[in-house]
Amino acid sequence: MRRLSPPPTSKLVIFVVIAFFLLWWVPFSHVLPEGFPLRFGTYRTFQGSMIAMWAIVALGLNILTGYNGQISLGHSAFVAIGGYTAAILMVDYGWPFWTTIIIGGLIAGGIGFLIGVPALRLTGPYLAIATLGLALATPQILKKYDGLTHGTQGINVRPEVPASPDFIEDWFGIKLSNDEWIYFLALFIALLMLVLALNIVRSRVGRAFVAIRDSEIAAQAMGISVPRYKIIAFGISAFYGGIAGGTYAQVVGYVSPESFNFLLSINFLTTIVVGGLASILGSVLGATGLIVVPELPGIVSFIPGAGLPDELSWAFYGAALILVMIFAPYGLAGLFHRLVRVGPARVAGVLTPVQGAWLSWRERRRAPPASPGQTGAGSEDRSSGDQPGTE
Amino acid sequence: MEEFWQQVVTGIATGSVYGLLALAIVLIYRSTSVLNFAQGEMAMLTTFVAWSILQWGEYWVMFPLVLVIAAGMGAFIERVIIRPVEGAPVLNIIIVTLGMFAILNNVATWRWGGIPKGFPAPPEIEVTGIRFMGEGALDIGPTVVSYHDLTILVFAVAIMVALYVFFQYTPLGLAMRATAQNPVASRLMGIRVGRMLTVGWALSATVGAVAGLLIAPLILLQPPMMMGVLLFAFAAAVLGGLDSPVGAVVGGLIIGVSENLVGTYTPKEWLGPDMKLTVTLLIIVVVLLIRPTGIFGRRAMRRV
Amino acid sequence: MWKLGKFSLIFLSLAALLLVLAVACEDEEEGEVTPAASPAATVTETETPTAGVSTGITDTxxxxxxxxxxxxxxxxxxxxxxxxxxxxxxxxxxxxxxxxxxxxxxxxxxxxxxxxxxxxxxxxxxxxxxxxxxxxxxxxxxxxxxxxxxxxxxxxxxxxxxxxxxxxxxxxxxxxxxxxxxDYFVAGSITGQYISENMPGKNVGVIYQNDDFGKDHVDGLKDGLDPDKNEIVAEQSFEATAVDIRSQVTNLKNAGADIVFGACIPGHCAQALKYAYQADWDAQFFISYVNSDVAMFAYAPPTAVEGAITLQANKMYDWxxxxxxxxxxxxxxxxxxxxxxxxxxxxxxxxxxxxxxxxxxxxxxxxxxxxxxxxxxxxxxxxxxxxxxxxxxxxxxxxxxIEQMRMLQAKLVDGKGKWEYIGDIISFEQEE
Incomplete structure (x- = not known):
């Protein structure tokens, strides 16, 4: 992000606009009269909470997959652990919500550390499928031990989800509605985790992650303990999943085995690749896409003549994925960086299919990626399947 | 003991189903180094096409026709959808296959509807008095095995052997392997890399089509029909080694059999059939820890 | 551990901004906040002032x-x-x-x-x-x-x-x-009643989908069965994504079941029926009402479905x-x-x-x-x-x-399958 460097004043303007959007427009614009341009109803506020929640998972998964190069298709399991921990502690034991989110995160993180150990032996597709196994097993485990998990019926957390606490009223003098409160809660957690992620990836630990991703041997030669950092990456990533799960319990208010099936894991992976691997911005953009894209067919259908059969909304989603991968191989974040760096004129070129695809490849081959946010999927080239082996 | 053999035989029948689709996965992985998440949906779509052809044609007319259509579809997908991301990071290609998953599944639902359809097993053939394929079952001592199960097993083994020979001894197969391992060097050696990739996808779609045609009679023809199979096929391919056709089938058989044994012989109170998927996956992971590239997978060297 | 970087500062300023904005929008907020609905709310929130007209209703x-x-x-x-x-x-x-x-x-x-x-x-x-x-x-x-x-x-x-x-x-x-x-529970209970009334002494084996669909059916069955007349000898579950449930059917057979209660959807039920038929196992199958469809005879050979019993509350579309x-x-x-x-x-x-x-x-x-x-x-x-x-x-x-259903049995008529009524309408007996 540092590379963007637009003039300082415009940077400030952008910052204020974003802050205003997040802190006032999303939660409060429903008070504006109906029909006000771009007014967000309370339902949009809820969607904002969902985006914040998925952004947390995306940040965590990006640390593991984008920065450290380990593919995980099992993150729904960590979200489930966080969600169920929060739900069980709140509903069955009456714990305050914020402790349950933290404990959920810690338990998920601990399990992540444990899983990180066997994951050391596996690479590439083998790791992907082994972690997919984790995602597959999770609902079954949740259903089996129903004394703890309430089984197939799931747990309804809604009655326990707190209303806006008194201190908000004391400090700010306003009483937030439940939606607004949950939104600020999710946003606060997400921002906290975002700052944490930024610090991680810019720290020594983060640089070690990237070094390992780019070349384990070179990293080792530099004195980085490869196993140690790979396990740490798994643990941190799972911790993020757990925190997101705890947030899920507050935002959605209901957890069940079906809430956390393997399709969710696949969605997470899609989120970070489409958003942009090894990019904090990408994680946020990806999570936004996850919520916004299903709405696009509806938006498109307002344009006369552009109506898409409703039954084909999933195909629309699939086509969107493919198009993003073809025309924006570094995801939305990569597109954004291009936009800022090379200006809209050339990005528009991307839209002419052949030329755009060719341009983007040529550019990637010639210029080494500018920032760590640009290196692509763990520099796994096509022969990666043939060079695993860490023994 | 009788119970044990019953479960083993049923497990082999199930396992060969997994193995059959795993072969298609291995084929694509071997020729293009891609995990194809749309493999199951491609097979599902060709099976729907087969169903439409069966409305007016004979089974054995439909069969080769569908294989040709499948090959065409595979080649088309490679040329139009995969080619633009050729050389992109593996994860990008995985996302593209996931996008295809969504499109193919949705198109099938839209075109043929979500209500399951019955699909026939290959009709009976008699060769010199010995019966092949068709409906019905064969009594083999402790248990029965249906002709259709045998058909699946025979197809799986035959395709496995064919692929083994193809990759080991034919120039085309060797060229495809070379392409997968190192496209740049292969191109320098005069291999037409693009064509190899197209052929790889076409072949894989064809094998997948066979899998779809043989699996549909077992679990009914419907858009989500390959979902469970695909997951197990992935597990089978990984267990056996992603670059080994033999591994795919053996992996499938191991999973099929161990699933049944876990379901039958583990304590029902805290494991049992409720947990057979979990325990089986755990077994796979343990095997992978011992052999990180699968049972038959080639141990890769570390390159600097 | 990590130095507070520039972004921490940004974050802090965000928090400060939140405070300012929150205070600023206080006026607008007042009276606009929707009242938190009480759990037992029975009051409809009529947002439009016109009496007798509610949300979602316009003149047209x-x-x-x-x-x-x-x-x-x-x-x-x-x-x-x-x-x-x-x-x-x-x-x-x-x-x-x-x-x-x-x-x-x-x-x-x-x-x-x-x-x-x-x-x-x-x-x-x-x-x-x-x-x-x-x-x-x-x-x-x-x-x-x-x-x-x-x-x-x-x-x-x-x-x-x-x-x-x-x-x-x-x-x-x-x-x-x-x-x-x-209700799956009601359907299971009615099936249980039918079994105990008409087939006392037979052992029941249960095969169910491992989710609420299957489990509610099984709970209902246990509710309806008379424990003095029928015993459940085995319960086997399978996942909704399962490819093959024949292993579970084999286990039911080995457990000595005379009756199979199948809380399964058509794909799995057809597979179970087909396998039992191939294995010459003549257990009486009872399958969930979602299978009461003539399509069952296309999913499995009519001879395999023959004799199976299901139930229904609605008329069937082929009538x-x-x-x-x-x-x-x-x-x-x-x-x-x-x-x-x-x-x-x-x-x-x-x-x-x-x-x-x-x-x-x-x-x-x-x-x-x-x-x-x-x-x-x-x-x-x-x-x-x-x-x-x-x-x-x-x-x-x-x-x-719906608390009443009627049993249907698969019959073969000229080689074609057909569901026919057996017995009278059975009512669910609620236990209080």
């Missing part, structure tokens, strides 16, 4: 909403339910001039069977589309995530299209929710001699997106009940009035598409519309 339209899985993986099999409801509403709009002089606008949103997404789309329906009621919400997990919200906000949640037992189990806690699909079913076929072919089937009949039924309830409250179109109507007009009501003798009965204390 009545807006209804639903959530279900249109696309996605497992959803599509149930899409016909919504297609049936949709077709019926179109038919009413076109041929009967709508309801109460208004056209029905039916908005169905895709939730992909995902609870989180279901919350999202139902909130959209309530808050953006401002629907009057939710009709025929589909999917147990998905609906579980939204029904508390609907009850808190006092939005009618009619004709839930899943048979989970909880919807109707406690009408006082959820006064706004009424299911329609025959085209019945005028109501014939009319349903006409409606589906003229107004429907999908061909007629058993699921479209269920959906049609939901549409019909909705329209009946709406017609009863034309002079007072409010949500409470709708619920009152639902609670009062369906007293021993014989639906057109229900089996003769199966009466829909709903009251404030009883939200279980």
């Amino acid at each position: 339209e009545i807006v209804l909403g639903s959530h279900f899985a249109k696309s996605g993986t497992y959803g599509a099999a149930f899409a016909p339910v919504l297609a049936g409801t949709e077709a019926y509403f179109r038919y009413v709009n076109a041929e009967e001039g709508g309801v109460c002089g208004r056209q029905i606008v039916f908005k169905a949103e895709d939730d992909n069977y995902d609870p989180a997404r279901a919350v999202e789309v139902v909130r959209k329906l309530i808050e953006e589309d401002e629907v009057f009621a939710i009709v025929a919400g589909l999917g147990t997990a998905a609906h579980s995530a939204v029904w508390d919200r609907l009850n808190e906000e006092g939005i009618p949640d009619l004709w839930i299209m899943t048979g989970a037992h909880k919807w109707a189990a406690d009408p006082e806690a959820h006064p706004w929710s009424v299911p329609l699909l025959p 085209t001699d019945d005028p109501a079913v014939a009319e349903h076929h006409r409606i589906m072919s003229e107004y429907g997106d999908l061909p007629a089937g058993n699921y479209t009949i269920v959906g049609h039924n939901a549409g019909e009940l909705t329209v009946m309830a709406l017609r009863a409250i034309c002079d007072n179109l409010t949500r409470e009035a709708l619920m009152d109507a639902v609670h009062t007009i369906f007293k021993d009501y014989q639906g057109n598409l229900s089996l003769p003798g199966v009466l829909t009965d709903i009251s404030e204390t009883d939200h279980l519309p």
Whole structure:
């Protein structure tokens, strides 16, 4: 992000606009009269909470997959652990919500550390499928031990989800509605985790992650303990999943085995690749896409003549994925960086299919990626399947 | 003991189903180094096409026709959808296959509807008095095995052997392997890399089509029909080694059999059939820890 | 551990900004905050001032909403339910001039069977589309995530299209929710009663899908079986994604079951029946009511299905001699997106009940009035598409519309399969 460097004043303007959007427009614009341009109803506020929640998972998964190069298709399991921990502690034991989110995160993180150990032996597709196994097993485990998990019926957390606490009223003098409160809660957690992620990836630990991703041997030669950092990456990533799960319990208010099936894991992976691997911005953009894209067919259908059969909304989603991968191989974040760096004129070129695809490849081959946010999927080239082996 | 053999035989029948689709996965992985998440949906779509052809044609007319259509579809997908991301990071290609998953599944639902359809097993053939394929079952001592199960097993083994020979001894197969391992060097050696990739996808779609045609009679023809199979096929391919056709089938058989044994012989109170998927996956992971590239997978060297 | 970088500063300033903005918007907030709904809220929030006119009702339209899985993986099999409801509403709009002089606008949103997404789309329906009621919400997990919200906000949640037992189990806690699909628990219990009455002394083996569908069926079966007459000798589960359930069938056989109770959907049930037939195992199969479809004879050879027993509360779509079913076929072919089937009949039924309830409250179109109507007009009501003798009965204390079903047995007629009634209508006996 540092590379963007637009003039300082415009940077400030952008910052204020974003802050205003997040802190006032999303939660409060429903008070504006109906029909006000771009007014967000309370339902949009809820969607904002969902985006914040998925952004947390995306940040965590990006640390593991984008920065450290380990593919995980099992993150729904960590979200489930966080969600169920929060739900069980709140509903069955009456714990305050914020402790349950933290404990959920810690338990998920601990399990992540444990899983990180066997994951050391596996690479590439083998790791992907082994972690997919984790995602597959999770609902079954949740259903089996129903004394703890309430089984197939799931747990309804809604009655326990707190209303806006008194201190908000004391400090700010306003009483937030439940939606607004949950939104600020999710946003606060997400921002906290975002700052944490930024610090991680810019720290020594983060640089070690990237070094390992780019070349384990070179990293080792530099004195980085490869196993140690790979396990740490798994643990941190799972911790993020757990925190997101705890947030899920507050935002959605209901957890069940079906809430956390393997399709969710696949969605997470899609989120970070489409958003942009090894990019904090990408994680946020990806999570936004996850919520916004299903709405696009509806938006498109307002344009006369552009109506898409409703039954084909999933195909629309699939086509969107493919198009993003073809025309924006570094995801939305990569597109954004291009936009800022090379200006809209050339990005528009991307839209002419052949030329755009060719341009983007040529550019990637010639210029080494500018920032760590640009290196692509763990520099796994096509022969990666043939060079695993860490023994 | 009788119970044990019953479960083993049923497990082999199930396992060969997994193995059959795993072969298609291995084929694509071997020729293009891609995990194809749309493999199951491609097979599902060709099976729907087969169903439409069966409305007016004979089974054995439909069969080769569908294989040709499948090959065409595979080649088309490679040329139009995969080619633009050729050389992109593996994860990008995985996302593209996931996008295809969504499109193919949705198109099938839209075109043929979500209500399951019955699909026939290959009709009976008699060769010199010995019966092949068709409906019905064969009594083999402790248990029965249906002709259709045998058909699946025979197809799986035959395709496995064919692929083994193809990759080991034919120039085309060797060229495809070379392409997968190192496209740049292969191109320098005069291999037409693009064509190899197209052929790889076409072949894989064809094998997948066979899998779809043989699996549909077992679990009914419907858009989500390959979902469970695909997951197990992935597990089978990984267990056996992603670059080994033999591994795919053996992996499938191991999973099929161990699933049944876990379901039958583990304590029902805290494991049992409720947990057979979990325990089986755990077994796979343990095997992978011992052999990180699968049972038959080639141990890769570390390159600097 | 990590140095507080620039971004921490940004974060802190964000927090400060939050404070400032929050104070700034205090004025606007006052009086605008929607009151937190109390759990037992029975008050409809009438936002429009006009008396007797509620959210989702205009002079020309009545807006209804639903959530279900249109696309996605497992959803599509149930899409016909919504297609049936949709077709019926179109038919009413076109041929009967709508309801109460208004056209029905039916908005169905895709939730992909995902609870989180279901919350999202139902909130959209309530808050953006401002629907009057939710009709025929589909999917147990998905609906579980939204029904508390609907009850808190006092939005009618009619004709839930899943048979989970909880919807109707406690009408006082959820006064706004009424299911329609025959309850899995009730169906299991009725089957249990039938077994104990007609086949005492036989051992029962259970094979069920490992989710609420399967487990509610099994709980119902245990409720209906007389423990002195029949014993359950084995219970085997399978996952909804299972490819092959023959191993479990083998285990039931080895456990000495004479009767198999299958809480399975058609694909798995057909596989089990076929395997038992191939293995020459002549156990009596009882399969869930979702299998009561002539298509079963296409899924498995008719000879394999022969003898299997299922049950049904509605008329089946292939009984085209019945005028109501014939009319349903006409409606589906003229107004429907999908061909007629058993699921479209269920959906049609939901549409019909909705329209009946709406017609009863034309002079007072409010949500409470709708619920009152639902609670009062369906007293021993014989639906057109229900089996003769199966009466829909709903009251404030009883939200279980269908408590009677009739057993059907697969018979072979000229080599073709056919479902035929056996026995009389059996009523679910509620244990208090």
